[in-house]
Amino acid sequence: MRWELDWIANRARLSPDSIAVVEGEAGIRFTYQELNKRSENVAHYLTSIGIKKGDRIALLSPNHVSYFDLLFACGKIGAIFVPLNWRLSGTEIEYILANCSPKLLALSSSFGHLVTEKGTKAIVNIDSQEYNDITSSEKISFNRDVSIKEIDPLAIIYTGGTTGKPKGVVLTHQSIMWNGLNTILSWNLTANDVTLTYMPMFHTGGLNALSIPILMMGGKVVIANQFEPERAIQMINQEGCTIVLLVPTMYHMIVKSKYFKDVSFPTMHTFLSGGAPCPLEIYQAFEEKGLSFKEGYGLTEAGPNNFFIDPEISRFRRGSVGKAMIFNDVRIINAEGKEAKVGEVGELLIRGKHVFQYYWNNPGATNEAYQDGWLHTGDLAKRDDEGYHYIVGRKKEMIITGGENVYPLEVEQCINQHPAVNEVAVIGVPHPKWGEMVVAVVSLMSNGVCTHSELTEFCKTRIGKYKIPKKFIIVDEIPKTHVGKIDKNQLKKTYENKVG
Template sequence: MFVEQAWILKRAALTPHYIALINLATEEQWTYQQLSEEIGKWSHFFERQQLQKGSRVAVFAKNHIQLFAVLFACGLRGLIYVPLNWRLSKEELTQILQDATPSILLYDEEGSCPLTLEKMFPLQSIEQEKDTVPSRQAVDMDDPWLMIYTGGTTGRPKGVVLSFQSVNWNAMNTIISWGLHAQDRTLNYMPMFHTGGLNALCIPLLMAGGTVIIGDKFEAETALQATNQYKTTISLFVPTMYQAMIATKYFQENQFPSMKVFLSGGAPCPHPIYDAFYKKGLFFKEGYGLTEAGPNNFYIAREHAYAKKGAVGKSMQFNEAKIINPAGQSCAPREVGELFVKGKHMFRFYWNNKQETANILQDGWLKTGDLAMMDEDGDFYIVGRRKEMIISGGENIYPQEVEQCLLQHPHVQEVAVIGVEDDYWGEIVTAFIVCQHQTTAVLDELNELCHQQLGRYKIPKHIIFLDELPKTSVGKIDKKVLQLLVDTPNC
């Protein structure tokens, strides 16, 4: 199967009057024909800027439908699209620019851009362009199209280079494995500097001819209202977003008849969220991915997900997965090991970092750094990050297991469990909890719950109440910040 970089123009020719994109805040809509015309404007703009194949185009902007026109125009011209995390500090962004060395920087005039580059243009600068027929450069499927920088929560951000093959095979694999089609609609709040905001559902649905509704600043009730207003059929949110959604009055009082399934990704999902959707007769399931592969790697039928809470299912149609133990052998059922994935959707390399590329790729397999296990049916479960595993008194403890236990308490809203250095045990289990009632009675109940369900070595030695947990730019709980908190005297 071969898909060239101009497939979006073919899609526009096939279904020109279908709605491709909707901007939630402004209600602006583009048909596929209009999207094609906008791509053409940007393509000619890049040509006049004399950008050569392989040049990097950095983009500093919040979620907006215009970003897709820029993205696809970069593809047609053989340019590398580099979306910047606008939530980073000026120093962090400057480091990324020094690494990526972009030829041009596009920014949103409505925001405040702290960066300076010789060639900088506002995204609104080509509104009056007359050329609408896209100009193109010849590219190879192994040529880079996107470069997405990792979050840097485990070190310095790395530029993950995704080729046309990487992006297109992730899209095709998702369409075929998940059964996406032109009648599907998704609401996307995932930031478009993140692989989830681009590659999870947006690009696959545009390839299939569906509709993508773009939101920017997440607000739980607004997101739920938009789900009904635009009759979305499949959407991805992170667990912290779901926590806020199920707590709203709108969720309790409304049905979502158009939704085939709600997807959760970015982090393991608390089981009470499954229960909230199941009680309303709604389908809910989890997925798994990472910037270097996907972000879509598994499929589980929506009808089976509730009976297997936490399962991501089996590897999709055109990729493979395996779990390897420390001895380098495949794990037996229920044995925890490191997850490896393989397929044409994987990244090409880390920009300017051959050593890290070699470290993560092994005989065509990607070492994810995530811990997983497989049940007797062949369904995969993500247990947690290998770097987050706690070793206390020689015993391996997986934070997710402790977190799921604590989340069963009716007053607990969010939990994060980490290992804290200890001279005697090596590490001790420490839990940070957002709770409605931060009382001694609740603390006693949590300890009792743990003693009922967990081995003694897994029970948190310390439980710390917080008003909120720190989050990364994509809404994940930031355990790196929590590690710093344990050194704070007033914690």
């Protein structure tokens, strides 16, 4: 293969004894030399059982070093790594397996029940003695004899499937490598950086947002499971983390923790939020402690890193994801397909070498996503007069009520400021008079008390009348997706015929 594509081998040559990966709960540490050797051993094993260039290798596991073993091994032999979302149902996982037809399924024993029809594919258990023997051998010599190009597929990451069947996003060597390079240069990552990966590694946020860029630079990646706010804070300080990506739900749990009020973070330089727009009170909680906090934006099909904003600037532009990173470009187009003006909301378009190649076995969806060389994200955004970008929400989530456009995020940011509110999701439901009706689903703080009329009065002084929800639904807990985002599709299914 081309030497520059096997960058983990080159990093192991440059930083052989530096710690690359820590399995947080177990405390097991792997140097770069050990990490590369493990992937070479796995690559040898894969070729020994007949795996060839282009074959798919699937993994069903919680966050574990095997994600790196298999990704880097696939990179060495030209195979394609397919991490599976273990939070899906068995039926959904079987659909993905049928769609990508892996030659090998690597499996954690804790998820064996999710795969009922294993078919003829080979199986290896990652917590077995067999897998330990495969990865720990010192005698195997790996031979690079396969031709691999930058545009060859390296991974297929499946989307959540909340609006239909999951789509397999094909990421090439180029896609993953350029996301890493772009992130390193734009965010000024160094070998001294340490991150904590709670984001699921079957998701691009867990695998590609910080884990891969920091490994490229020779830093340290701490992987963990079962997020608990106090344990996460402890691990950040114990491992000397410097930059961490979490979703807003996780940050919400952290800032509400009593432990957060008294703890300091002496090694942290950046707290980064992604996956969904972040409530403004989380910015406030970190600012009150003098901590740098900012938002990022990405999607499985692009990056997921696309923007940069200095944390000092984000203090004065709360909610902004910043400007396009050094090696990608963005546009915002209005409903007429023309460049949106300053302050005008339109669809966000992205292009760059970090963007995905195509959807696996789905040319129709690929053609819909790619138009004139640009990826149409389906996300709505706007920019200010200095070029800072703000994500407004999903194009499909925009509510049109009585002919007026309502962006749920703006309404959510307003309601979130109420002291009794824990979380909120704003959706549109069909209505015979207005077309759609604005509805807010709200969970309250443990000691919070609030009525529909109180929330209405609270909103009246902050947002336009047509944006105020016609109905507030109080629930114990708002449903989440497999990556911790509020599941608005589930909420719409639940309430579209029950309110009006």
